[in-house]
Amino acid sequence: MSDGRPIGVFDSGLGGLTVVKELFRLMPNEQIIYLGDTARCPYGGRSNETIESFGIQDASFLESKDIKLLIVACNTVSSVALEKVREQVGEIPVIGVVLPGCKAAVTRTAEKKIGVIGTRATIRASSYKKAIQSIDPSIVVYGKECPLFVPLVEEGVVNHDITYSVVQYYLYELVDSGIDCLILGCTHYPLLMEAIQGTVSSRIELIDSAMWTAKEAYDILNALDARAEEDRDGFAQSHFYITDFVPNFEKSAERFIGKKINNIELVPLDQLADLVIGK
Amino acid sequence: MSDGRPIGVFDSGLGGLTVVKELFRLMPNEQIIYLGDTARCPYGGRSNETIESFGIQDASFLESKDIKLLIVACNTVSSVALEKVREQVGEIPVIGVVLPGCKAAVTRTAEKKIGVIGTRATIRASSYKKAIQSIDPSIVVYGKECPLFVPLVEEGVVNHDITYSVVQYYLYELVDSGIDCLILGCTHYPLLMEAIQGTVSSRIELIDSAMWTAKEAYDILNALDARAEEDRDGFAQSHFYITDFVPNFEKSAERFIGKKINNIELVPLDQLADLVIGK
Numbered sequence: 001m002s003d004g005r006p007i008g009v010f011d012s013g014l015g016g017l018t019v020v021k022e023l024f025r026l027m028p029n030e031q032i033i034y035l036g037d038t039a040r041c042p043y044g045g046r047s048n049e050t051i052e053s054f055g056i057q058d059a060s061f062l063e064s065k066d067i068k069l070l071i072v073a074c075n076t077v078s079s080v081a082l083e084k085v086r087e088q089v090g091e092i093p094v095i096g097v098v099l100p101g102c103k104a105a106v107t108r109t110a111e112k113k114i115g116v117i118g119t120r121a122t123i124r125a126s127s128y129k130k131a132i133q134s135i136d137p138s139i140v141v142y143g144k145e146c147p148l149f150v151p152l153v154e155e156g157v158v159n160h161d162i163t164y165s166v167v168q169y170y171l172y173e174l175v176d177s178g179i180d181c182l183i184l185g186c187t188h189y190p191l192l193m194e195a196i197q198g199t200v201s202s203r204i205e206l207i208d209s210a211m212w213t214a215k216e217a218y219d220i221l222n223a224l225d226a227r228a229e230e231d232r233d234g235f236a237q238s239h240f241y242i243t244d245f246v247p248n249f250e251k252s253a254e255r256f257i258g259k260k261i262n263n264i265e266l267v268p269l270d271q272l273a274d275l276v277i278g279k
Numbered sequence: 280m281s282d283g284r285p286i287g288v289f290d291s292g293l294g295g296l297t298v299v300k301e302l303f304r305l306m307p308n309e310q311i312i313y314l315g316d317t318a319r320c321p322y323g324g325r326s327n328e329t330i331e332s333f334g335i336q337d338a339s340f341l342e343s344k345d346i347k348l349l350i351v352a353c354n355t356v357s358s359v360a361l362e363k364v365r366e367q368v369g370e371i372p373v374i375g376v377v378l379p380g381c382k383a384a385v386t387r388t389a390e391k392k393i394g395v396i397g398t399r400a401t402i403r404a405s406s407y408k409k410a411i412q413s414i415d416p417s418i419v420v421y422g423k424e425c426p427l428f429v430p431l432v433e434e435g436v437v438n439h440d441i442t443y444s445v446v447q448y449y450l451y452e453l454v455d456s457g458i459d460c461l462i463l464g465c466t467h468y469p470l471l472m473e474a475i476q477g478t479v480s481s482r483i484e485l486i487d488s489a490m491w492t493a494k495e496a497y498d499i500l501n502a503l504d505a506r507a508e509e510d511r512d513g514f515a516q517s518h519f520y521i522t523d524f525v526p527n528f529e530k531s532a533e534r535f536i537g538k539k540i541n542n543i544e545l546v547p548l549d550q551l552a553d554l555v556i557g558k
Contacts, residue, residue, distance in 0.1 A: 038325075039319070039325060039329050040318070040319050045433070045525055045526065046317075046318060046523050046525055047523050047524045047525055047526070049523075049524075050318050050523045120526055121526075124526065147430065147433070147434050148427075148430055148431070148434060148436070148441075150430075151426065151427055151429075151430040152427070154324070154426070155426050155427060157427070157448075160448075161444065162427075162441065162444050162445055162448055165440065165441050165444055166441055169436075169439070169441055244325050244326050244328075244329045245326045245328075246324055246325055246326055247324065247326070247399060247400075247403065270552065273549070273552075
């Protein structure tokens with residue numbers, strides 16, 4: 001049996017499109033409904049209460065689009081508000097971006113030492129540490145918040161001397177700790193892959209959360225026998241929504257997803273808020 | 280005659296406290312009501328429509344506090360939405376942070392070449408250029424958007440090799456253009472004063488918008504005969520509101536205002552939105 005309904009994906013901004021890129025790579029026939037809350041991004045430095053409130057609004061919007069699966073492509077929301085989002089959307093299966101990368105890292109670390117980098121909220125929530133140690137409590141997890149990485153990516157300063165200085169500034173301690181896996185715990189970070197791998201030792205494997213999250217979605221849809229029919233162009237049928245037409249959003253989106261999106265639509269913030277109040 | 284009512288000041292976040300610091304330096308007896316929209320900062324990369332909508336909400340909140348003067352301590356709102364804010368608050372006099380720094384720069388430039396640095400929205404709105412050339416059309420204005428400066432200040436990375444690299448990265452062209460005045464067109468930038476002055480030639484005078492805005496407020500209140508009575512501790516009677524208790528907000532506020540604020544209060548976002556709808 002096939003299920004032609006769309007997959008919902010949201011993020012605080014456009015970074016979650018790195019997850020969508022991986023979804024299309026594995027499942028080009030799936031239709032995606034994407035929401036990026038560009039009017040209020042980034043979420044990473046905000047309080048847990050605010051992150052929860054924004055995440056619930058984002059999820060409600062996608063819930064109203066008759067989705068078959070919800071992917072929280074925002075590490076911050078996945079780290080501090082995944083359960084609240086689950087409660088909000090009821091029956092729809094929900095995947096966050098934290099657990100898939102953790103599972104991959106656990107199977108790969110020989111030294112049993114894993115590093116995690118992310119926004120302030122992600123690292124402070126210790127979500128990766130908890131997820132890894134729930135699988136194998138003997139693994140030591142080193143977290144490091146890297147708040148300047150997102151602005152660097154947003155500015156397109158991803159392969160400059162400054163980028164390398166900032167990567168060095170944040171990561172030198174992690175490298176010294178003896179980790180052999182480093183989880184990129186933010187959807188923006190895959191764009192810094194080259195600078196990060198160039199800075200840390202080549203024996204440290206980088207784990208891209210976006211890729212492993214897409215893999216998890218693929219496994220779940222197959223297990224539920226809920227894949228779309230094969231002869232469909234998923235990208236052509238997908239919808240991309242943002243809450244603010246920020247300057248350069250088209251160029252920025254293209255950087256994350258790797259191709260041009262022609263039909264990005266606006267959802268005003270008050271519409272998001274009303275959906276939750278209306279429940 | 281004296282007027283004991285408070286001065287309202289708002290910014291997208293805590294940076295506007297640099298203006299409050301200067302206000303207290305000139306008028307320690309004035310009571311301030313400050314609002315920082317920490318749940319949605321920064322505004323600098325958003326669309327004009329969104330900046331306008333957020334700015335009107337912020338202004339409405341302060342208007343409800345019976346203020347005698349409104350200072351828009353946010354360069355972004357001052358640049359793209361000052362007239363809308365004026366319409367919103369009716370009779371209350373409104374000062375933005377753009378014009379005061381421009382007036383100061385115009386009287387100081389011998390070369391008739393002024394540089395302006397700010398957020399993306401501020402520079403793209405050409406607000407400083409328009410304000411300067413409305414005073415003296417023969418002055419050439421060089422604007423440069425510096426989107427990484429705010430994250431650096433927010434991270435407290437203000438006196439590090441990285442800071443100097445980023446300052447150099449943004450300003451080398453401006454320095455070559457022959458300017459003799461450089462306006463710091465963002466409330467965060469006074470904290471980068473040392474790195475900026477250390478990078479540009481010492482013959483370039485830095486113009487701190489925050490300081491000149493406070494001076495303008497002082498002049499206006501005196502002209503209107505609306506200063507508070509002298510024997511009052513303004514700081515002790517002031518109120519500081521934010522829309523989100525972001526991590527480290529107390530430490531961050533202290534960095535901008537130069538002293539500890541003990542009574543920062545929360546205003547939920549839906550309360551802000553309701554004030555405007557209720558008009």
